Amino acid sequence: MAGSRFIPDRGLTTRMLLTMSLLGIVYVAFIIALILVGMPWWLVALVVIGFALFQYFASDKIAMYSMGAREVSPREAPELHAIVDRLCAMADMPKPKVAVARTDVPNAFATGHNEKNAVVCATTGIMNRLEPVELEAVLAHELSHVAHRDVMVMTIAGFLGIIAGFLTQMGLRFMVFGGASGGRNNNNSPALVALAVVAVSAVVWALSFLLTRMLSRYRELSADRAAAYLTGRPSALGGALTKITGDMGRIPNRDLRRAEPFNAFFFTPAFSKSGFSLSRLFATHPPIQQRLAQLADISRQLGRG
Template identity: 65%
Template structure:
């Protein structure tokens, strides 16, 4: 389905290159396994099953994990009103709307396509943001829906799942034979373990890079849709600043879902390495929004 969300050729090309590298890495990985005489069919079937479950049930899984519940227009009229307006502007179907009872100020979108999508906000972000700031956040999340980012990231994570399963397969099964007909050399299990760990590490870095590109693209598309990049910048600044006042225990509970969130939940003592994992630095996002403001002739 098409929408009026703006595309970004630069960011799109980076995402395409990243996906290509992931695919290339997958082909090389399978080729190495075959050359070692490993029957990886079972692992691929299991990994494929996990991928399908994650792909088709991502909306339900995410809502359940975050404790979100769908709300009707009567229960949350202001929230529904903002999403109605944005969907009309973007010329896209309206997703389901949900609220999670959490003081962590955040929002996320999930679902494999526009028909199965759900946008969820926390009670924490509803309390903290002004309507125009919340609109900027919702435009960001609707951009994820329009561009099918959940499906893209699910597919991109497939190689990491396969590599992780192959590592366990090598550790817990009888892949202990040696190459060269048993005349010295490393055990096959050790080779598979080393290759799987390397593949997992590279795929991890590539998928995190893809996640960062996707966040920048959503910031840009959302800001251009509302024509108010300053509202999104204000929301980003406010949400990131308020994270410091959230109890560490609550942030640690939320951190596993950082890849879904509008802004990552960072517990005290967390370095930029965690931010690197799923989102671009706040300064980079604000810089892009400032440039968009200049392009639009606004401060």
Template identity: 65%
Template structure:
């Protein structure tokens, strides 16, 4: 983690290192299995895996921002938003990220970028309309905490394995297996084996990233509360955002749900309430942590 005034979180660091190690190990095993199954096509396997990693790591921030409709804004276009980010970056002693606004009534915010220098912080128009200045400051401090702790880059790498598993399954079924059909009597076994292996890899990587994602949200809440010294403002923003989410049309929530892992608060739906699969910890747990921090700081 680059030096900033955000409170260090050894728990987050330990979890990120452990997750990276386990996913890296899973990645090596998965590629090894593919190379064993497709000995003749190993250059294509390595080229495809490497190419996907480069695209995912170097361009995921642009892809995510574009997919969520983020439009970069200048200080002249959004003076209050920029002023808040400027103040927080000075307080945290960190480089200022690019600032963007997404034109949607879903009240949320997110951060992307593989490093502090490449980061982008975005707030939606729905969020800007609903929050008071102190509440908005808490939300943006939460997102900047993600940037300061580099967990956006870690989550990008962690999610790569799931993308790779799905792509490799399609590549195997559409390419390598069909070419082996005339020569290899085990083709039918490969048709069953490869999707099963890919599904297992995807599930394991998904669960690992979800476990990390829930903890990193608690860590970002803690970092924001300690940096601003106003945990109650962040708690108020959390309560307001999650409460207003119920008033958003279902269609808009479904469109946003795919990006839950990036968001300040998830776009709740019937399919995202399971604690095992959720990208964020329960609201009650987040509010409980903020209340505890408030007591420790001696704030009302």
């Protein structure tokens, strides 16, 4: 039967520690490589440390702003707050901030670098489509991310890829717009440094991308398990998954494209209906069939749906 707390997940803890350790090694190697290829140390410090601090402390605000979400009071969203209050009491955890994003994309997400700054957000699209018991299951899934601290880990892990991607773009632009000038002055050193920075950054971006994607897929399965055991209603979470996935095809492409960059933090990914997407190739979430099969197993264990 469901317990009064989110079930611990040693597999998730191990994967988070391993991912952070590997990313730490890559991070240090990245800094050393940038200096060795000729990038000034003060510029490395400015970009790397500056981005790190900004990403860590502003991640919740960036996510909220990008999704058009805002914090709501119990008076503004009494039913949503009541669900979160009940789940936090069941899980014996501090209540995070509660927010609503006014978009028809049916989804929910959790963000924040610690429990004090944590935010759980539901879109108007998901609130309009799900039954209260299904919405409760989805919010339990999101709260488990906060309780297991994998939101914080994903926030920290993600900034390395952002830095590498930024430096790759800057290096490519320098080579395109500054290469010709360097060639006329018979001084290709800046262009060679830019090329080396691009090469190093591209490798680091690829490594961080793969490591965070592997962790992301596992943490979603872990959150499904925790939510199912906490609420004792795995079928409610399965029903929410089925409904949301089915309704994604009815959402305008422009809304889905705007939501896609945040797939790693969503309850279920938002994909536009046309065009190639790396999110399909390197998924942030496990296949829905795998998630539903896991919930069916839990339902059999509990002896009810």
